[in-house]
Amino acid sequence: MPSLKDLRNRIASVKATRKITKAMQMVAAAKLRRAQEAATAARPYAERMATVLSALNQRAVREGASPLLVGTGREQTHLLIVMTAERGLAGGFNSNIAKLARADANKLIAAGKQVKILTVGRKGADNLRRDLGRNIIERIELKGIRQLGFVNAEDIASKVLAMFEAVEFDVATLYFSEFKSVIAQKPTALQLIPAKLPEANGSDDAKAAGAQAVVEYEPDEDAILGYLLSRNISTQIFRGLLENAASEQGARMSAMDSATRNAGEMINKLTVKYNRQRQANITKELIEIISGAEAL
Amino acid sequence: MAQTFTFELVSPEKVLLAGEAEQVQLPGAEGDMTILPGHSPLISTLRPGVIDVMLGGTRSRIFVRQAFAQVEPDRLTVLAEKAQDVAELTSAVIADELAAAESELAQAKTDEQRLVANQAIATLSSLRA
Numbered sequence: 088m089p090s091l092k093d094l095r096n097r098i099a100s101v102k103a104t105r106k107i108t109k110a111m112q113m114v115a116a117a118k119l120r121r122a123q124e125a126a127t128a129a130r131p132y133a134e135r136m137a138t139v140l141s142a143l144n145q146r147a148v149r150e151g152a153s154p155l156l157v158g159t160g161r162e163q164t165h166l167l168i169v170m171t172a173e174r175g176l177a178g179g180f181n182s183n184i185a186k187l188a189r190a191d192a193n194k195l196i197a198a199g200k201q202v203k204i205l206t207v208g209r210k211g212a213d214n215l216r217r218d219l220g221r222n223i224i225e226r227i228e229l230k231g232i233r234q235l236g237f238v239n240a241e242d243i244a245s246k247v248l249a250m251f252e253a254v255e256f257d258v259a260t261l262y263f264s265e266f267k268s269v270i271a272q273k274p275t276a277l278q279l280i281p282a283k284l285p286e287a288n289g290s291d292d293a294k295a296a297g298a299q300a301v302v303e304y305e306p307d308e309d310a311i312l313g314y315l316l317s318r319n320i321s322t323q324i325f326r327g328l329l330e331n332a333a334s335e336q337g338a339r340m341s342a343m344d345s346a347t348r349n350a351g352e353m354i355n356k357l358t359v360k361y362n363r364q365r366q367a368n369i370t371k372e373l374i375e376i377i378s379g380a381e382a383l
Numbered sequence: 384m385a386q387t388f389t390f391e392l393v394s395p396e397k398v399l400l401a402g403e404a405e406q407v408q409l410p411g412a413e414g415d416m417t418i419l420p421g422h423s424p425l426i427s428t429l430r431p432g433v434i435d436v437m438l439g440g441t442r443s444r445i446f447v448r449q450a451f452a453q454v455e456p457d458r459l460t461v462l463a464e465k466a467q468d469v470a471e472l473t474s475a476v477i478a479d480e481l482a483a484a485e486s487e488l489a490q491a492k493t494d495e496q497r498l499v500a501n502q503a504i505a506t507l508s509s510l511r512a
Contacts, residue, residue, distance in 0.1 A: 125396070128396060128397035128398070129395055129396055129397070131391075131393050131398050132393045132394065132395045132396075132462055133395075135393060135453070135460055135462055136462060139426060139451075139453055143426075236396065237394070237395040237396055237464065240395075241464075302424040302425065302426055303423065303424065303425040303426070303427075304425075304426050304427070305411055305412055305413045305425065305426070305427035305428070306412055306413060306427075306428070310428075311426060311427075311428055311451070314428055314451070315451070318449065318464070321395075321464075322395060325395055
């Protein structure tokens with residue numbers, strides 16, 4: 088049975104923890120709003136890019152197209168770009184992405200493929216290091232960056248493109264967490280190279296683009312498509328980074344919310360226990376006094 | 384006859400400029416061009432250079448790099464990875480851009496890449512003057 092003093096100390100320490108988790112939750116909420124704004128602001132560019140790409144994709148000549156679109160013709164070496172956060176304490180955010188990447192990597196290894204891993208963010212590297220450490224070829228850290236800019240995505244994209252030109256891999260897949268809502272983040276794998284372009288016959292927008300067949304291209308379609316495909320890599324990576332940033336804050340916010348609630352429950356339980364204990368002590372002392380008096 | 388068309392300048396981070404424009408001059412990959420209302424559909428990459436926008440009677444000049452333009456019957460969208468108002472271009476920024484273009488020229492492997500880098504250097508030098 089813990090003494091009254093022990094209980095008092097426990098309550099004080101849980102209260103301090105609750106203050107910290109509460110503060111982290113509020114910080115995450117503020118950062119989440121900013122991250123969401125950044126993700127929304129970046130959407131028009133990506134959407135426009137996708138429309139033009141899918142319109143071009145239908146028209147461009149298939150033979151001799153850019154290897155970014157049709158691939159190298161092999162599927163032997165896979166590059167997994169695993170994007171996670173720089174910090175933990177965000178619920179299952181980091182481990183969910185790592186889990187998805189690990190499952191895919193093991194599947195590829197079992198199928199006899201070669202797997203190379205490029206990690207963005209410290210937590211993913213830490214998580215994958217234990218069993219896939221030999222496959223990690225490079226670790227990019229984004230520490231100390233307050234506001235993610237397009238330059239960050241460009242840095243990663245230029246590394247990936249340089250590796251592709253040096254024929255170091257055949258297929259590249261991007262792993263990040265898609266931001267569905269504050270409480271739902273979905274780990275996602277997105278194939279970057281060869282590019283998976285959306286088919287242009289779904290939306291009305293794309294139909295309209297296909298209908299006006301008399302679009303002039305300067306320079307010709309293939310040149311523009313080749314140019315845009317390489318730009319598209321950085322756009323996709325940028326999108327992944329922003330989605331990830333929003334997801335991280337969302338995951339941290341809900342994790343800290345439940346931590347705060349748990350701490351509150353624990354304080355209540357401990358307080359009840361403390362009061363009972365105190366009452367029991369008083370009763371015990373009274374019994375001792377009374378029985379002492381009776382004995383006289 | 385519409386006197387204006389919808390113009391949008393979009394960077395990866397946000398929409399920089401949007402509105403009804405009377406005319407826009409673009410540094411197209413195969414020569415400068417001016418887009419007026421009712422221009423035929425066109426998709427073109429842009430050289431690093433200055434786009435000149437007449438937007439509601441005011442004229443803005445914006446330096447863009449890594450950009451391309453999409454012209455639809457009543458709409459023009461410019462997607463630019465780098466965009467900056469010429470008025471805000473300080474000599475330090477121009478020097479940075481020049482250095483970037485020069486390193487691109489040094490690394491260029493094909494004639495086309497060399498041409499693009501040279502054009503960028505020429506445009507930037509004229510801006511500095």
